[in-house]
Amino acid sequence: MTKYHKPTNKHVQAESYKVLLGRQNGKDIASLISTQDENQHGAMRRSIANAFTPTATLDYERWIDATIEELLEVVGRKTKTKTTTTTTGKFELSSMIVWYTMDAAGRFSFGAPLGCLAAEADVGGSVQVIRDRFIHWARWASMPRLERLVHRNPLLEPKSRSPSTIVAMASEKLKARMNSGSNKASVSSTKDDSDAHSYDPSPDLLQRFLEARKDFPRTLDEPGIIGLLMSTISGASDTTASTVTAALFYLLKSPEAMRKLESELMRADLPEIPAYNDVSKLSYLNAVIKESMRLFSPAPMPLERLVPAGGITIAGMYFPEGASVGCSEYYLRGSKSFSSSFRSIHQPQCSLTDRLQDVTTNTNVE
Numbered sequence: 001m002t003k004y005h006k007p008t009n010k011h012v013q014a015e016s017y018k019v020l021l022g023r024q025n026g027k028d029i030a031s032l033i034s035t036q037d038e039n040q041h042g043a044m045r046r047s048i049a050n051a052f053t054p055t056a057t058l059d060y061e062r063w064i065d066a067t068i069e070e071l072l073e074v075v076g077r078k079t080k081t082k083t084t085t086t087t088t089g090k091f092e093l094s095s096m097i098v099w100y101t102m103d104a105a106g107r108f109s110f111g112a113p114l115g116c117l118a119a120e121a122d123v124g125g126s127v128q129v130i131r132d133r134f135i136h137w138a139r140w141a142s143m144p145r146l147e148r149l150v151h152r153n154p155l156l157e158p159k160s161r162s163p164s165t166i167v168a169m170a171s172e173k174l175k176a177r178m179n180s181g182s183n184k185a186s187v188s189s190t191k192d193d194s195d196a197h198s199y200d201p202s203p204d205l206l207q208r209f210l211e212a213r214k215d216f217p218r219t220l221d222e223p224g225i226i227g228l229l230m231s232t233i234s235g236a237s238d239t240t241a242s243t244v245t246a247a248l249f250y251l252l253k254s255p256e257a258m259r260k261l262e263s264e265l266m267r268a269d270l271p272e273i274p275a276y277n278d279v280s281k282l283s284y285l286n287a288v289i290k291e292s293m294r295l296f297s298p299a300p301m302p303l304e305r306l307v308p309a310g311g312i313t314i315a316g317m318y319f320p321e322g323a324s325v326g327c328s329e330y331y332l333r334g335s336k337s338f339s340s341s342f343r344s345i346h347q348p349q350c351s352l353t354d355r356l357q358d359v360t361t362n363t364n365v366e
């Protein structure tokens with residue numbers, strides 16, 4: 001991986017990303033992740049850069065804390081009702097985690113949860129919409145031209161599609177703020193939260209995007225803002241949920257790793273909902289998260305890029321301009337040459353504990 005010599009030109013997304021383009025009224029809609037237009041991508045990134053600085057992201061922590069509080073309430077209710085005759089006290093934690101990440105993403109994106117935890121369901125099929133998009137990407141990425149013929153054929157596709165629940169909610173929130181003349185989330189739009197936790201709304205992404213709009217009016221027009229909110233919610237929810245679920249799964253299978261993590265958490269003496277700045281310092285917890293992501297990747301796609309003018313040399317092999325290069329993550333994780341700490345990755349008998357022992361003594365892992 002160190003033998004990577006690249007020219008200064010940018011590496012734009014390969015053809016495979018075309019299958020990720022949105023579709024509305026017979027037209028392709030580019031998003032932050034799917035656009036192949038480097039100028040458009042640059043403008044989008046610059047326009048929202050201030051919304052994703054380390055300081056700005058800490059501002060969203062209160063939205064996440066509010067959602068953790070709601071998650072604890074729902075889980076507490078489920079486990080406390082164990083002895084009643086109406087429920088067995090059993091529930092599916094992995095679904096609960098996805099509903100949590102969807103609601104958290106809704107809150108820090110436009111100041112309101114999608115309502116999945118409250119309904120204990122995938123409200124409006126939003127989770128499925130996001131999953132279908134990633135499944136579509138994985139299925140068609142290697143056949144972008146055939147995908148165009150089958151899925152973007154003007155003769156076959158419906159004239160109009162009703163907007164998804166997330167798009168409908170994002171549009172409603174955007175219109176409400178534009179009509180009120182305030183960029184901030186209104187207390188009424190987060191009524192449930194403000195009643196329960198009685199705090200002023202924290203800044204959310206929509207507020208940051210509206211503030212940036214005066215400098216980037218063309219990129220951050222109404223469809224542009226809604227597209228960016230959609231990109232963030234799709235990018236943030238299932239990825240985070242799979243990471244948390246994988247970490248819990250591997251911990252349950254590795255009692256020794258669980259014991260060590262518990263001991264680190266007890267020593268840290270954290271409140272029930274700890275601050276990011278406190279948990280980010282916990283080295284064993286961080287190793288557990290990173291190791292779980294290596295064992296089960298939430299984003300296993302090859303993420304191909306086009307080789308720019310002048311070609312490129314990767315690991316001693318020359319690739320000409322225009323070639324599409326990506327990386328098979330499954331191969332990378334099993335590759336002995338990538339890092340000595342990855343050696344035992346495909347050995348089923350290797351538990352998270354073994355891996356963490358290896359990793360925590362390895363300088364490749366912070």
Ligand code: HEM
Nearest residue numbers: 032033034045231232233235236237239240243298299303
């Ligand atoms: C474990 C959690 C996450 C994983 C594994 C993950 C993974 C990725 C990957 C691999 C990409 C690059 C895709 C590409 O270039 O083809 C990406 C892009 C992106 N992610 Fe995440 N992500 C995670 C969490 C988040 C969160 C929490 C947010 C938002 C708050 C987010 C927002 C985005 C956005 C907006 C992009 C597009 C960036 C661009 O095209 O410039 N992601 N993510």
